[in-house]
Each structure stands twice: as structure tokens, then as C-alpha cells.
Amino acid sequence: MGDRLTSIRGAAWKGFLRWAEDFAYDVSGLPMALRHIGKGQTSENIPPADYLHRFYAAQYWRLPMGPLKAAVSAVTWPLALGVATTIFTSRNGKLIAARSGVSVGKQVMGQVEMAARHAIAPFWYYMFELHLPERKKQAALYLTAHETIGPAYSLLQPQPGADGMDDKIWFAEHCHVSGVRAVPVLMHFSGGERQPLKGGSDVLPESDLFVKPRSGSGGHRMERWDYQGDGRYRNAFGDVLSRDELMDKLARQSLKDDYLVQPRLANHPELDDISNGALATVRLLTCRNEQGRAEATNAAFRMAIGNSVVDNFHQGGLATAVDLETGRIGIASDIGIRPDVGWRDTHPVSGATFAGRILPHWRDVMDLAVRTHEAFPHRIVVGWDVAMLKDGACIIEGNGKPDLDIHQRAERGPLGQSRISTLLAFNVQEALKAGKA
Structure with a gap:
């Protein structure tokens, strides 16, 4: 009976911690909405990150129950921040302090500062390594899910029924009809x-x-x-x-x-020694440019570790940035909210070195992603999962609201001044001009 009660208490505590993390994530956008309140978002010649921050702030107050949500968040934000800071500091604080020389106390104060000034929750503080001085200086340039998966992507989504990208059966059939190689x-x-x-x-x-x-x-x-x-x-x-x-x-x-x-697809043989047997894929981001054509902007290569059958970054896999011109990969890490893995140039299971490798069929990967985007004319931005097989590249799926965390983590820097940020700001502005808000 005692063991059973202990197990129930443990499960309840884990459930509470998950709730606390999600709650902190949900309310942490309030500081950004307050910081940019009243600032126009249609003016020309402002940095793309600033534009997207301002757009988020404007949309925050226009949401149903917006003022009430803000009032509730203002009350609950300190509690949520305190709980999230405690959770993530307990996971990361001591080891990060040993690696970087930044004390646990300074990490705590840093999390509070990033949340209050830039709406960056503790989850992202460790993911983006904002305890490092060079990262902290760039904090305003990071794009979080508040702005992207939230208002920006919602504005840029096609009309309902325009396509069925989220339906894997429709997606596979459409790719086949369009002459695109997909699973x-x-x-x-x-x-x-x-x-x-x-x-x-x-x-x-x-x-x-x-x-x-x-x-x-x-x-x-x-x-x-x-x-x-x-x-x-x-x-x-x-x-x-x-x-x-x-x-x-x-x-x-x-x-x-x-x-x-x-x-079940098999990796190109050149990837066998940096895989646990699961399919390794590239997350390749494409966005429509000023001429309306799909353009590749960022890429991250993902590797599964442990017993996982998928290479998903949020399921514990490794990710490394990919040079778009050459297909060369660098050092890799996990999502960064636990300090165990760190940054490495070898696979943790096989010990094989991957930093500096050039991915097979790279030009095919790039061309296939761009060509597939053109087969979805109503889509503005897509994150493509592309496999590299022995005989070429193959699309696994398309993500209509691609997470930018993987790219900012793998590239070890913000995307606020990058090409994807410029294109997102451009397309948001065009959508507003067209009266889509």
C-alpha cells in the first residue's frame, strides 16, 4: 500500500511540474505585449525582429478576452515564473555553473531578467544559452513561439480547405500527383x-x-x-x-x-554510423520571398539517440546546423533544457565523428524541398522533413507551423536578423495590407 501511495504521489508531482512548465510558457508572453504596446507595426525600415515583436503585441490585445487574459497573466506571471525558474535551475544550475563560471544565483537573476524584458521563459533561457554574455546581448533578436507559432503563422495560414497538408494520406497522394518523391x-x-x-x-x-x-x-x-x-x-x-x-x-x-x-525507410549508408537505426532527417525551412517563390532559409540535421525510433528534437534527439551552400554539418546538441548532453562532435552511441561531414545528396535535398513547396501554392512558410536515402532524397512530411527553436539552438544564435525573419516580417506585412488580419 505504501509503495502504491508513493507511486501515486510521484505521478501527481510529475503532473504538477508539467502543468507548471506549460503554465509558465503560456503566460510568459505578457511582458512582450506590454513592452511594445502602442508601437506601430506597419512602419517601414524597422528591423524584422522588432516588427514581429510589435505585431505580436498588437495581436495580443486584440484576442478575445485579451484584457482579461492580460489581467489574469499579470497576477499569475510571478508565480508561474517562480515555479519554472525553480524547475529549470534545479535541472541545469550546478552543471552550467561548472561549465561556464556563471553562478547559480546569477542564472536565477538572468532568467527573471530575460522573462521580464524579452518574454523569454526559463525553458528558452537554457535552450538558447542566455547565461553566456554574448548570447544575452542578442536576447531581443530571438523569436519565440509567442510570435511565430502564435499570431504570425496563424495570419499566414491558407484558407481552410485550401490543402490538406496536415492529413498524411492527402499529403502523400498530393505529392505523388505532383511528381514529388514522398514516403x-x-x-x-x-x-x-x-x-x-x-x-x-x-x-x-x-x-x-x-x-x-x-x-x-x-x-x-x-x-x-x-x-x-x-x-x-x-x-x-x-x-x-x-x-x-x-x-x-x-x-x-x-x-x-x-x-x-x-x-520503413533506411538511411543513406554514409549516415549509418551516426544513427541508432532510426531514420535521420533534415528539417529544412522554406518561405516565400519578395517575388513569391519558395526560398530555403535554414536547415538542421537530426539524429536519434538511445532507444528512440524517431529523430524528433523535442523527443531527445540531437540536432546540428547545416550549411545551406555545402551541406556541411557541425557540432550538435539536444534541445538544451537538461545539461547532460552538451555540445559534441561525436555520436554518443557509436562514437563516430560527424562535425565537418557533408550530408549525402545535399543538392537533391535542397531542390526537393523548394520544389515541394511550389506544389503547395497556398503555403507561405513550411518546415520540411527530408530523408537522405541510398538513391536520393525523400520528403517525409511538411509542417505548416514550423518551430524555430531547433534552428536557433543548432545555429547557436538568434534568427531576428536572418533571412527567415526578414521574409516572415515581409509576408506578415503583405497579409496585413491585403486585409487578412
Whole structure:
């Protein structure tokens, strides 16, 4: 009974910590809204980061219940900040102090300052290494999800029904029709049954498979099933199922959410020694430029570590910046909210050196992402996940609201003066002129 009670208390405490982190994240945008209140956002010749900050501030007050939300946030912000600062300092403080010479006390004060002046929550303080003096000087140039995934991306989204990028079945079919190489969908399960699928299969193929929800992102609820021969498949936990048993399992799962079966793709052989067997991908950001054409602006290469079957950055994977001209990668790190990994030039499992390598098929990767964006004419900005296979590049999926954290972390600096910031500000301004706000 005692052990069970302890377990319940532990789960409750972890749940509270997750809630506290999310709550701090939600209310931490208030200082930015206050700092830029009353500032115009349509004037020309202001830095793109300033423009996006001002746009966020203007939109904050226009939200339904905006003043009430601000009042509630003003009351809860100190509490949320205190809880978040405690959580992230306890995780990072001592080791960061040992590495950088910045004391734990100064880290605490730094988190409060960044939150109060720039709406940068403790989550981002450690991710962007703002304890370092050179990073702190650039704090105003960082773009957070407040401005991007929030108002900016919302304004730039196409009209409902313009395309089905978030639907993996629609996406695969559209890419096929458009002549774009993308991972196909082999089977679709919904409502407890296998559903008819254009170009799909009646039975699971005798090959390695990847199972994922029809909608969703971030690597959640995805499974890899490796073919063992004799009609049997094995997952990462060692479970072995027959073809019929696996199909029954997927049918049961689909009672709550639609599930898809896709072929498991294999990395280019040059990437085998810096992978745990999971597919390594490039997150390549494209945005429409002043001429209305898709332009590649940033790229990050991701590697899975541990037992993860996905390379998602927010699921503990490593990421490194990619030089757009050459495809050369550098040192890598995880998301940075725990200090264990740090920055490294070798893979933590294989020990293979990756810093300085040139990714295979790089020109193909770049061309494919830009060409795929042109097949989605209503999209302004997209984050493409692109795999490098033995015989070329392949699109895995497109993200209509791409997170910029991975690029600012991997590039070890803000994007506020970069090309993507300039293009986002330009497109927001054009949308406002067109009366889309």
C-alpha cells in the first residue's frame, strides 16, 4: 500500500511540474505585449525582429478576452515564473555553473531578467544559452513561439480547405500527383477496420514498417515494426506479432485515432554510423520571398539517440546546423533544457565523428524541398522533413507551423536578423495590407 501511495504521489508531482512548465510558457508572453504596446507595426525600415515583436503585441490585445487574459497573466506571471525558474535551475544550475563560471544565483537573476524584458521563459533561457554574455546581448533578436507559432503563422495560414497538408494520406497522394518523391501510405486503419486506400495494399508487405497516427506530429505514438520472416514483425520493445495479429492490433488502435502504415525507410549508408537505426532527417525551412517563390532559409540535421525510433528534437534527439551552400554539418546538441548532453562532435552511441561531414545528396535535398513547396501554392512558410536515402532524397512530411527553436539552438544564435525573419516580417506585412488580419 505504501509503495502504491508513493507511486501515486510521484505521478501527481510529475503532473504538477508539467502543468507548471506549460503554465509558465503560456503566460510568459505578457511582458512582450506590454513592452511594445502602442508601437506601430506597419512602419517601414524597422528591423524584422522588432516588427514581429510589435505585431505580436498588437495581436495580443486584440484576442478575445485579451484584457482579461492580460489581467489574469499579470497576477499569475510571478508565480508561474517562480515555479519554472525553480524547475529549470534545479535541472541545469550546478552543471552550467561548472561549465561556464556563471553562478547559480546569477542564472536565477538572468532568467527573471530575460522573462521580464524579452518574454523569454526559463525553458528558452537554457535552450538558447542566455547565461553566456554574448548570447544575452542578442536576447531581443530571438523569436519565440509567442510570435511565430502564435499570431504570425496563424495570419499566414491558407484558407481552410485550401490543402490538406496536415492529413498524411492527402499529403502523400498530393505529392505523388505532383511528381514529388514522398514516403507513401500503404495501409489506413480507422474506426476499428482497415479502410480502402487508393494505391494501398490488402495485406502487410513482407518488409520493415512504420506506424503513425494520421494526424499529429512530434514523433508521438509512432512505432517501428521490423520484418522477421515467416510473416512475423518485431517492434522496438521486442514484441513479435504475426501479420494477422499486427493488423488486429492496428485495427483496435484505430478505434480512438486513425493510424497509417508506411514503409520503413533506411538511411543513406554514409549516415549509418551516426544513427541508432532510426531514420535521420533534415528539417529544412522554406518561405516565400519578395517575388513569391519558395526560398530555403535554414536547415538542421537530426539524429536519434538511445532507444528512440524517431529523430524528433523535442523527443531527445540531437540536432546540428547545416550549411545551406555545402551541406556541411557541425557540432550538435539536444534541445538544451537538461545539461547532460552538451555540445559534441561525436555520436554518443557509436562514437563516430560527424562535425565537418557533408550530408549525402545535399543538392537533391535542397531542390526537393523548394520544389515541394511550389506544389503547395497556398503555403507561405513550411518546415520540411527530408530523408537522405541510398538513391536520393525523400520528403517525409511538411509542417505548416514550423518551430524555430531547433534552428536557433543548432545555429547557436538568434534568427531576428536572418533571412527567415526578414521574409516572415515581409509576408506578415503583405497579409496585413491585403486585409487578412
